[in-house]
Amino acid sequence: MNCIIIEDEPLAMLRMQEYISKVPFLTLLQSFDSGLAAISFLQKEKVDLVFLDIRMDELSGIQLLESLKERPAIILTTAFDEYALKAFELQVADYLLKPFTFERFLQAVIRVQETLNTGSTAPYLFIKTAYRLQKVLFEDILYIEGKRDYRKIHCNSDKIMTLETFGELEGRLPDTQFCRVHKSYIVALDKIISVEKGGIKIGEEIIPLSDTYKAHFYRMIRYPGAGGA
Numbered sequence: 001m002n003c004i005i006i007e008d009e010p011l012a013m014l015r016m017q018e019y020i021s022k023v024p025f026l027t028l029l030q031s032f033d034s035g036l037a038a039i040s041f042l043q044k045e046k047v048d049l050v051f052l053d054i055r056m057d058e059l060s061g062i063q064l065l066e067s068l069k070e071r072p073a074i075i076l077t078t079a080f081d082e083y084a085l086k087a088f089e090l091q092v093a094d095y096l097l098k099p100f101t102f103e104r105f106l107q108a109v110i111r112v113q114e115t116l117n118t119g120s121t122a123p124y125l126f127i128k129t130a131y132r133l134q135k136v137l138f139e140d141i142l143y144i145e146g147k148r149d150y151r152k153i154h155c156n157s158d159k160i161m162t163l164e165t166f167g168e169l170e171g172r173l174p175d176t177q178f179c180r181v182h183k184s185y186i187v188a189l190d191k192i193i194s195v196e197k198g199g200i201k202i203g204e205e206i207i208p209l210s211d212t213y214k215a216h217f218y219r220m221i222r223y224p225g226a227g228g229a
Contacts, residue, residue, distance in 0.1 A: 001048040001113060005031040006038045008056045016051055019105045025113060035059035047072045049112055054078040065090055073112045088126050088133055125172050127162050134160055138177060142191045142202050146184035179220045182210045189220060
């Protein structure tokens with residue numbers, strides 16, 4: 001795996017470089033002492049994994065992470081534990097609290113390697129609600145409905161309200177399993193019972209299918225005669 005280090009503490013950077021040198025499947029491309037210096041590199045080069053410090057001058061690790069449209073795997077490295085919830089929200093691969101041992105470092109990078117080798121991601125996401133981060137399994141989601149400023153996630157046995165936008169949710173849901181079908185709806189493809197004149201039937205609900213999303217939806221369900229449906 002090609003990796004980079006973004007770390008503004010010289011001793012911490014040296015320790016990270018030493019750890020990386022001990023792992024045969026890691027190739028260190030470059031080390032940066034600021035997030036700003038790393039952004040252009042990330043935009044141009046293929047990077048599989050970033051070891052990212054959080055508290056840095058000018059641009060924090062969290063700010064850098066939020067600015068990336070396409071993210072490699074991220075392992076956050078920090079001496080502060082108060083960013084753990086934010087890290088889970090951003091779905092980083094791991095969160096290493098300094099000082100961490102080589103064994104803990106190796107555990108983190110092996111987890112990333114296994115994910116990249118299988119091409120799989122965790123089968124869940126954490127949804128930010130008013131009071132907590134709620135773990136939601138992809139297989140439990142039926143559909144997501146827009147309700148003014150909120151999105152309501154309809155699950156098999158629960159309904160979860162969040163202020164996350166449809167764009168944010170689409171970016172975190174597997175695009176092979178979920179499809180936007182209306183400005184106010186995303187559906188789980190495997191939960192569809194039928195596609196009718198009035199829309200998409202999931203359980204006892206009929207979800208509207210708008211013209212804007214119709215062609216893409218039919219491609220997703222591999223229906224060749226979309227024009228006649």
